[in-house]
Amino acid sequence: xxxxxxxxxxxxxxxxxxxxxxxxxxxxxxxxxxxxxxxxxxxxxxxxxxxxxxxxxxxxxxxxxxxxxxxxxxxxxxxxxxxxxxxxxxxxxxxxxxxxxxxxxxxxxxxxxxxxxxxxxxxxxxxxxxxxxxxxxxxxxxxxxxxxxxxxxxxxxxxxxxxxxxxxxxxxxxxxxxxxxxxxxxxxxxxxxxxxxxxxxxxxxxxxxxxxxxxxxxxxxxxxxxxxxxxxxxxxxxxxxxxxxxxxxxxxxxxxxxxxxxxxxxxxxxxxxxxxxxxxxxxxxxxxxxxxxxxxxxxxxxxxxxxxxxxxxxxxxxxxxxxxxxxxxxxxxxxxxxxxxxxxxxxxxxxxxxxxxxxx
Amino acid sequence: xxxxxxxxxxxxxxxxxxxxxxxxxxxxxxxxxxxxxxxxxxxxxxxxxxxxxxxxxxxxxxxxxxxxxxxxxxxxxxxxxxxxxxxxxxxxxxxxxxxxxxxxxxxxxxxxxxxxxxxxxxxxxxxxxxxxxxxxxxxxxxxxxxxxxxxxxxxxxxxxxxxxxxxxxxxxxxxxxxxxxxxxxxxxxxxxxxxxxxxxxxxxxxxxxxxxxxxxxxxxxxxxxxxxxxxxxxxxxxxxxxxxxxxxxxxxxxxxxxxx
Numbered sequence: 001x002x003x004x005x006x007x008x009x010x011x012x013x014x015x016x017x018x019x020x021x022x023x024x025x026x027x028x029x030x031x032x033x034x035x036x037x038x039x040x041x042x043x044x045x046x047x048x049x050x051x052x053x054x055x056x057x058x059x060x061x062x063x064x065x066x067x068x069x070x071x072x073x074x075x076x077x078x079x080x081x082x083x084x085x086x087x088x089x090x091x092x093x094x095x096x097x098x099x100x101x102x103x104x105x106x107x108x109x110x111x112x113x114x115x116x117x118x119x120x121x122x123x124x125x126x127x128x129x130x131x132x133x134x135x136x137x138x139x140x141x142x143x144x145x146x147x148x149x150x151x152x153x154x155x156x157x158x159x160x161x162x163x164x165x166x167x168x169x170x171x172x173x174x175x176x177x178x179x180x181x182x183x184x185x186x187x188x189x190x191x192x193x194x195x196x197x198x199x200x201x202x203x204x205x206x207x208x209x210x211x212x213x214x215x216x217x218x219x220x221x222x223x224x225x226x227x228x229x230x231x232x233x234x235x236x237x238x239x240x241x242x243x244x245x246x247x248x249x250x251x252x253x254x255x256x257x258x259x260x261x262x263x264x265x266x267x268x269x270x271x272x273x274x275x276x277x278x279x280x281x282x283x284x285x286x287x288x289x290x291x292x293x294x295x296x297x298x299x300x301x302x303x304x305x306x307x308x309x310x311x312x313x314x315x316x317x318x319x320x321x322x323x324x325x326x327x328x329x330x331x332x333x334x335x336x337x338x339x340x341x342x343x344x345x346x347x348x349x350x351x352x353x354x355x356x357x358x359x360x
Numbered sequence: 361x362x363x364x365x366x367x368x369x370x371x372x373x374x375x376x377x378x379x380x381x382x383x384x385x386x387x388x389x390x391x392x393x394x395x396x397x398x399x400x401x402x403x404x405x406x407x408x409x410x411x412x413x414x415x416x417x418x419x420x421x422x423x424x425x426x427x428x429x430x431x432x433x434x435x436x437x438x439x440x441x442x443x444x445x446x447x448x449x450x451x452x453x454x455x456x457x458x459x460x461x462x463x464x465x466x467x468x469x470x471x472x473x474x475x476x477x478x479x480x481x482x483x484x485x486x487x488x489x490x491x492x493x494x495x496x497x498x499x500x501x502x503x504x505x506x507x508x509x510x511x512x513x514x515x516x517x518x519x520x521x522x523x524x525x526x527x528x529x530x531x532x533x534x535x536x537x538x539x540x541x542x543x544x545x546x547x548x549x550x551x552x553x554x555x556x557x558x559x560x561x562x563x564x565x566x567x568x569x570x571x572x573x574x575x576x577x578x579x580x581x582x583x584x585x586x587x588x589x590x591x592x593x594x595x596x597x598x599x600x601x602x603x604x605x606x607x608x609x610x611x612x613x614x615x616x617x618x619x620x
Contacts, residue, residue: 133497262499263498263500264497265497265499292590293500293590294503295590311500
């Protein structure tokens with residue numbers, strides 16, 4: 001069992017930034033500004049994805065909000081993300097969970113008095129998050145047997161991926177945890193709970209239709225796999241903006257996606273990344289060489305640092321990956337480092353989402 | 361009037377009894393809760409203690425499914441590291457000093473293995489068995505294992521300096537590495553279990569480690585390892601030699617370094 005105090009955490013690698021327009025968007029949409037936001041303001045697409053992928057905004061049709069929040073706790077605990085772990089605890093308290101009940105959930109989900117469908121759903125999301133190995137569709141069979149629909153399994157898979165994304169966003173640059181931990185443990189939360197609950201009430205937005213543009217861009221096949229659910233548009237928008245951002249070249253982003261897909265054994269995601277790299281003019285033999293050894297004379301200085309780092313973002317101890325991230329950040333501009341964090345987090349999430357397309 | 365008084369007294373008595381029962385139940389509940397919390401803490405302490413003997417994922421797996429869990433065939437890279445001439449050293453040194461020297465060596469080597477994404481499966485006397493790719497999928501396991509072997513030699517040089525300063529004899533390590541399919545799983549009895557690998561690939565790796573004495577090489581790898589290696593590793597082909605239990609002569613490659 002992991003507790004917050006067990007998790008070693010480095011000092012933050014990022015400086016808080018300002019972007020009044022973006023900050024207003026966050027406040028207006030979420031009701032509050034999560035403390036993590038200010039560290040990512042250099043990268044608008046990351047901040048927008050943090051907002052549109054917020055569990056309360058997603059417009060989940062088959063997973064209720066309570067289960068969605070429990071997924072957050074389970075995945076954050078499993079990924080040892082100190083920030084998200086404290087945030088998940090605080091959120092559960094805001095929605096009415098007692099400290100004792102949360103502690104019980106943390107100690108062992110399998111022995112708590114949760115119903116079997118909820119336990120099974122949480123166990124599934126934990127397997128998706130761990131990805132050791134990535135679950136096959138057979139893993140979802142048990143969920144179907146106990147009555148969960150295919151749409152619910154898709155939403156659960158996406159929720160696990162979303163938290164994998166948030167965990168990496170917070171862990172890689174060692175986002176400060178003190179504000180969240182004070183909120184979780186302090187008297188303020190008890191006092192302000194009703195107000196916070198009202199401010200953070202689910203305000204599901206209609207994300208709009210899934211446009212052909214979102215279905216045909218990089219990883220469009222994955223966006224398509226979620227078609228029919230409101231989350232498909234949320235995935236498509238984040239993906240589209242991430243690939244359009246000019247901060248890191250498209251080739252560097254595709255390399256990150258390819259390495260993470262190779263490490264996780266996600267052939268679909270690797271195939272798409274290799275296609276994108278070929279579009280950038282890399283020969284198949286060169287791509288093969290890079291993926292076989294995480295190095296190649298064809299890589300530029302930034303890529304030579306980014307490629308081996310991508311691999312480290314999959315399974316890690318927070319303090320170790322944070323030290324590696326610090327070394328990598330010294331080779332990049334602050335904007336590039338923030339975007340690299342987002343791309344690595346997104347690539348990890350994409351491989352987890354690909355579980356819904358795994359062969360039967 | 362007197363009837364009413366009796367009814368009132370009876371109601372008060374009932375209330376008192378109910379209150380006493382409620383208090384008793386609450387006390388019992390608190391006691392049970394404390395016992396539950398203390399059991400949970402004890403379990404956590406045990407898990408932490410167990411984590412010293414097995415990787416966290418293995419502990420989780422045993423906690424979730426017990427000892428009789430699934431074993432599976434995995435593509436793994438197996439590294440054996442043996443201290444050369446340790447038996448003679450054992451005869452020269454005081455047992456307490458010997459154990460201290462050996463523990464210091466294992467401590468350092470285990471750290472290096474972990475830093476290179478491997479895990480130490482077991483210590484067999486003065487021999488260490490490390491696995492790469494056994495717990496999580498690792499397409500770069502051969503590179504990781506050979507980088508780990510080079511780092512182990514560098515670490516041993518450092519340890520030897522420390523031993524020399526204490527007036528203790530120097531250590532020398534021979535490392536053999538092979539990659540192949542092995543059965544990986546939690547193996548043992550109810551009293552003693554370990555996560556390890558078994559099969560022909562493991563035996564060959566052990567034999568290759570023995571060949572380091574024949575070829576006078578610090579690190580030897582098989583062709584299966586060489587095929588997956590980064591070309592920047594500096595390798596020297598060794599002559600094929602017969603190996604017990606293997607039909608064909610075994611070709612190995614000495615690892616002389618890595619060109620940055």
